[in-house]
Structures are given as structure tokens and as C-alpha cells.
Amino acid sequence: MRSRRTALLLLVLAAAPLPARADRLHLQGGGVLDVDRWWIEGDTLVYEGPAGTVGLPRASVVRIEAGTSPTPAKAAAKTAAAVAPKRPGADSAVREGAAALVRRDLETAVARFTEALRLDPDRNDARVGLAVASLALGRDQDALAPVLDGLAREPRNPDLHELLGDLRDREERTGDALAEWREAFRVAPSDRLRDKILKAEREQTTSRDYAFSAAPHFNLRFDGKVDEGLADEIGEFLEGAWRDLADLYRHTPEQPISVLLYPTQSFREVTQTPSDVAGLFDGKIRVPLGGLTRLNPAAKGVLVHELSHAVVHAKTHGNCPRWLQEGLAQRAEGRRPTPAERQEVRRRLEKGDPSRWEDGGFSYPVALSLVRDLEEDRGFPALLDVLERLGAGATMEQALTEVYGEGHAALCRRWAERVREGKAP
Numbered sequence: 001m002r003s004r005r006t007a008l009l010l011l012v013l014a015a016a017p018l019p020a021r022a023d024r025l026h027l028q029g030g031g032v033l034d035v036d037r038w039w040i041e042g043d044t045l046v047y048e049g050p051a052g053t054v055g056l057p058r059a060s061v062v063r064i065e066a067g068t069s070p071t072p073a074k075a076a077a078k079t080a081a082a083v084a085p086k087r088p089g090a091d092s093a094v095r096e097g098a099a100a101l102v103r104r105d106l107e108t109a110v111a112r113f114t115e116a117l118r119l120d121p122d123r124n125d126a127r128v129g130l131a132v133a134s135l136a137l138g139r140d141q142d143a144l145a146p147v148l149d150g151l152a153r154e155p156r157n158p159d160l161h162e163l164l165g166d167l168r169d170r171e172e173r174t175g176d177a178l179a180e181w182r183e184a185f186r187v188a189p190s191d192r193l194r195d196k197i198l199k200a201e202r203e204q205t206t207s208r209d210y211a212f213s214a215a216p217h218f219n220l221r222f223d224g225k226v227d228e229g230l231a232d233e234i235g236e237f238l239e240g241a242w243r244d245l246a247d248l249y250r251h252t253p254e255q256p257i258s259v260l261l262y263p264t265q266s267f268r269e270v271t272q273t274p275s276d277v278a279g280l281f282d283g284k285i286r287v288p289l290g291g292l293t294r295l296n297p298a299a300k301g302v303l304v305h306e307l308s309h310a311v312v313h314a315k316t317h318g319n320c321p322r323w324l325q326e327g328l329a330q331r332a333e334g335r336r337p338t339p340a341e342r343q344e345v346r347r348r349l350e351k352g353d354p355s356r357w358e359d360g361g362f363s364y365p366v367a368l369s370l371v372r373d374l375e376e377d378r379g380f381p382a383l384l385d386v387l388e389r390l391g392a393g394a395t396m397e398q399a400l401t402e403v404y405g406e407g408h409a410a411l412c413r414r415w416a417e418r419v420r421e422g423k424a425p
Contacts, residue, residue, distance in 0.1 A: 249315055
């Protein structure tokens with residue numbers, strides 16, 4: 001399945017270049033400035049003028065009118081671009097990088113986009129692709145350099161602003177992320193950006209005054225009303241669980257994992273989840289604490305469950321189906337199907353194609369049963385081999401066939417038969 005980010009890149013690559021035009025800054029008091037390049041640094045709007053780089057208080061700019069008449073510099077640049085020799089090597093490298101992204105061969109994508117930039121340093125489409133691939137690999141610092149370089153060259157590029165917003169969000173700089181996403185939305189509105197902005201606004205409103213604690217592998221934010229002893233206990237527990245899951249999944253995430261601890265109502269408001277959701281991983285671990293004052297077994301189970309999602313997501317670069325993610329997360333927290341859940345699994349598999357059980361709605365007990373059955377068949381190392389292949393860009397069908405010798409449908413039929421016979425774990 002193509003990711004939203006891959007679709008974004010393909011749109012960038014397919015877009016024809018637009019004529020270069022200056023932007024007009026309307027200032028308080030009625031003044032105007034026509035500028036070729038401008039960007040935002042905190043509360044300052046910076047632009048390049050005849051006297052060099054100039055900074056203005058952001059509040060002094062009433063509005064920005066995009067695309068007035070071309071300036072002489074822009075016109076000259078456009079003419080030079082029209083007569084410049086083509087660089088087929090860079091074009092080919094960008095196409096190969098885009099194709100590698102589509103098939104989720106991320107290392108190849110990084111190599112090809114890097115090569116494109118070596119051949120043609122002006123290729124911002126290659127910078128977008130390089131940042132996308134680096135982010136998917138969990139290498140945020142490798143993504144940041146091409147994004148910032150690209151924005152210095154093209155301050156109004158919406159894709160680079162969106163990517164910078166993604167990076168700032170991962171750094172828990174929600175306000176900076178919002179500014180970048182809003183700028184991207186101003187230039188190129190989309191439902192994807194609108195969703196990011198709305199969620200970040202909810203998060204900012206809810207957690208503006210949250211305390212912050214950094215641990216070796218986590219950025220922990222929590223409501224100031226939460227007992228500091230509980231927050232410390234959660235941090236220590238997560239560090240231990242991180243080590244256990246890194247060993248279990250044979251993978252060490254490269255970036256610190258953000259964890260947000262909410263009062264229950266705030267959790268619902270930010271995540272928009274129903275009341276039966278006990279935790280969420282959406283790139284960040286989000287957990288409602290309710291009136292908890294000390295960690296209990298149920299809370300520990302939720303934390304391990306969501307941390308499992310984070311590690312598996314990092315190992316597979318987001319290329320893992322929900323049933324496998326949820327089955328593994330339940331296994332990690334030590335759950336086994338109860339007698340009532342076994343009955344539910346049996347009912348769900350009585351009719352129709354077992355491989356299409358999700359058509360009737362997702363079921364956690366069914367996902368756990370399937371994962372436990374695959375583990376019993378070939379052991380847990382086989383499931384790790386599946387994750388390795390998914391991380392290398394294989395489809396689920398390819399990964400299962402290479403490891404188990406059969407595809408998803410055949411494996412599900414054998415699992416369903418064992419469930420009916422009462423032999424499934």
C-alpha cells in the first residue's frame with residue numbers, strides 16, 4: 001500500500017514548474033515590499049533585499065500577497081533555466097528514487113536522491129524524496145538538512161514546510177510544527193494537512209503547560225497535576241520495557257519516543273477515540289492516566305502494548321498490517337486468549353474465507369489468535385523474519401511466503417482448521 005507521504009512525493013515529481021514570481025509584503029502603515037525570498041524564524045520574517053538579508057517583526061507584516069510581477073532577478077533566472085542544459089542523470093536518479101519509495105526500498109531511495117542532488121544541487125524534488133525516505137527510516141537528523149537547505153532555496157515550498165512540521169512535531173515542538181503546517185496549508189491546502197493542524201491544535205491547547213522530562217530513549221510529557229513520583233515510575237518502567245522489547249524484536253529505534261500522559265478527558269479530546277481505547281500509538285505513545293497514583297499491572301500492560309507498536313513501527317518503517325501489529329502488541333504484554341475470546345474467534349471463522357476475517361470488523365482476540373498460531377507453527381524467530389522483510393519493503397504476501405512457504409490465505413485456512421479442532425493456541 002502506498003503511504004500518504006509517497007503519494008505526496010509523486011505529486012511533487014509530476015508537477016510542472018510554475019513561473020517564478022515575487023511576493024509582496026504588505027506592512028503596517030501601508031508600506032509594501034516586493035521580495036524574491038522570505039522565510040519565518042520564530043517571531044521574525046526574514047527576506048533578502050538589495051541591502052542583504054533583513055529581518056522584520058512578524059507582527060509588522062499585515063499580509064503576504066503571493067505572485068506579483070516577476071522581478072528582474074527572477075526573470076533572469078527563468079531565462080537561464082530555459083536555456084540551461086538538461087541533466088538526464090539527475091532526472092533518472094529522481095525517478096529511480098521515487099520508484100524505490102513506492103516499493104518501500106528506503107535505502108535505495110536515499111542513495112538515488114542523494115545522487116540526484118550531487119548531479120544537480122537545485123533539485124528540491126530530490127530533497128523532498130531524501131527527507132521522506134530518511135524520516136521513514138527514523139533518521140530525523142538526516143532528513144532535517146535537506147529540508148532546511150531546500151527551504152533556504154525555495155521558502156514557499158509546501159512539501160518542505162510540511163516535512164519540517166513533521167520533524168518539529170517529533171521533537172515535541174508543537175507550536176513550531178503548527179507554524180510549518182499552516183504555511184504549507186496556505187500555499188497548498190489538503191485534507192492531510194488540515195487533519196495534522198487540527199490535531200496539533202487540540203494537543204497544544206490540552207498540553208501547553210505540561211511538564212517535560214527527557215530520558216535516554218523517551219521524551220515524556222505529562223499533566224502538571226500528575227504526581228511526579230508516578231511520572232518518574234513510568235519513566236523508569238518504560239526504560240526497562242524498552243530494553244526488553246529491543247531484545248525481543250531485535251531492533252533499536254534510532255529516535256527517542258515521545259510519550260504523553262493525559263487525564264482521561266484530555267486524552268479523549270486530543271485523540272478523538274472512543275471510551276474503550278486504553279492507549280494509542282500514532283507516532284507518539286498517548287496514554288490516559290485517569291486517577292492513577294501508582295503503576296498497576298493494567299497500566300503496565302497498556303504501556304508495554306503501545307511501546308511494542310512503537311518498536312515494530314520503527315523496525316518495519318510503518319510497513320506492518322494492523323492484525324500483526326495488534327497481535328504482537330498483545331503478545332508483548334503477556335496476553336493469551338481467554339475461553340470467551342476463543343469462542344469469539346471460533347464464531348468469526350465459522351463462515352466465509354478465514355483470510356477475510358477483518359471484513360466483519362477488527363477483533364483483537366482474532367489478531368492475537370492468528371499471531372499465536374503463527375508463532376506455534378515456526379517459533380517467534382519466524383515472525384521476526386517477517387518483520388525484517390517488511391522493513392526491507394516486502395509486501396505482507398511476499399514476507400509470509402518467503403518465511404512460511406505459503407501466502408496469507410493458505411496460512412489463515414490452516415489456522416482456522418486448528419481453531420475448529422480446538423488445537424489453536
